[in-house]
Amino acid sequence: MVDSRIGRVELRIPNRPEWVAVARLTISAVANRLPFSVEDIEDLKLAIAEACTTVIQAGEGEGTIDIVCETDLNELRIHVRDTRPGSADVFQERSEASGIEGLGVFLIQALMDEVRHTADPRAGTELVMIKRVGS
Amino acid sequence: MDIKVNVRESSDDAYVVELGGEIDVYTSPKVKDAITELIDQGHYNLVINLEKVRYIDSTGLGVLIGGLKRVREHGGSVNLVCTNPQIKKIFDITGLVKIFGIFDDEVGAQKALA
Numbered sequence: 001m002v003d004s005r006i007g008r009v010e011l012r013i014p015n016r017p018e019w020v021a022v023a024r025l026t027i028s029a030v031a032n033r034l035p036f037s038v039e040d041i042e043d044l045k046l047a048i049a050e051a052c053t054t055v056i057q058a059g060e061g062e063g064t065i066d067i068v069c070e071t072d073l074n075e076l077r078i079h080v081r082d083t084r085p086g087s088a089d090v091f092q093e094r095s096e097a098s099g100i101e102g103l104g105v106f107l108i109q110a111l112m113d114e115v116r117h118t119a120d121p122r123a124g125t126e127l128v129m130i131k132r133v134g135s
Numbered sequence: 136m137d138i139k140v141n142v143r144e145s146s147d148d149a150y151v152v153e154l155g156g157e158i159d160v161y162t163s164p165k166v167k168d169a170i171t172e173l174i175d176q177g178h179y180n181l182v183i184n185l186e187k188v189r190y191i192d193s194t195g196l197g198v199l200i201g202g203l204k205r206v207r208e209h210g211g212s213v214n215l216v217c218t219n220p221q222i223k224k225i226f227d228i229t230g231l232v233k234i235f236g237i238f239d240d241e242v243g244a245q246k247a248l249a
Contacts, residue, residue: 017159018161020160021157021159039224042221046190046192050192052160053159100193100197100200100201103229106229107228110228111228
């Protein structure tokens with residue numbers, strides 16, 4: 001029998017500011033499946049919002065943000081993908097930026113246990129964030 | 136998702152911007168408009184009360200930083216009222232505690248402006 005904590009949730013939202021709250025609420029609900037503290041869940045909500053905001057602010061034109069949450073026994077992995085082909089690795093650009101522009105990615109890195117990003121000219125840009133229970 | 140913005144004059148040419156709700160990429164333009172309007176009117180000493188704010192992200196922080204930069208050009212200041220531990224934590228992580236005066240109540244924030 002599969003442990004009830006193990007699961008996968010997929011969400012696709014328009015890359016517009018008014019939809020970021022939906023991503024936050026979804027992550028909060030998924031994180032509640034694991035024994036995260038209230039503070040950890042607030043960190044996760046902020047991290048997903050910063051990831052979505054980074055994509056929105058960098059993007060040109062309409063598109064979607066694909067979010068995949070994978071829960072394991074003691075960790076939550078969140079994939080955030082800008083699906084527009086040919087999109088630059090905005091997460092890399094922002095991690096190198098100073099001042100206000102780099103604040104969002106800086107917060108993600110500070111609040112999550114593991115962060116990595118990839119850019120594929122065909123598949124788009126993806127950010128993976130991992131938060132472990134009790135870390 | 137909501138943001139409430141209430142602007143009022145306090146004393147000694149200081150203005151209080153009381154915010155409530157969530158400040159993110161969607162709602163922060165409304166906060167920016169309120170702060171910009173005050174500065175454009177020549178009010179450079181501001182208290183921004185975040186006591187009723189449940190959530191703030193980097194776009195909200197950017198609006199506060201932008202406001203602070205503008206008032207400082209005119210010799211003014213921005214003090215914050217913040218009691219929410221999660222929001223205080225964000226100011227800590229980002230180092231903004233060193234840039235803003237952060238107080239537990241409006242009285243203290245206003246006194247420090249003088």
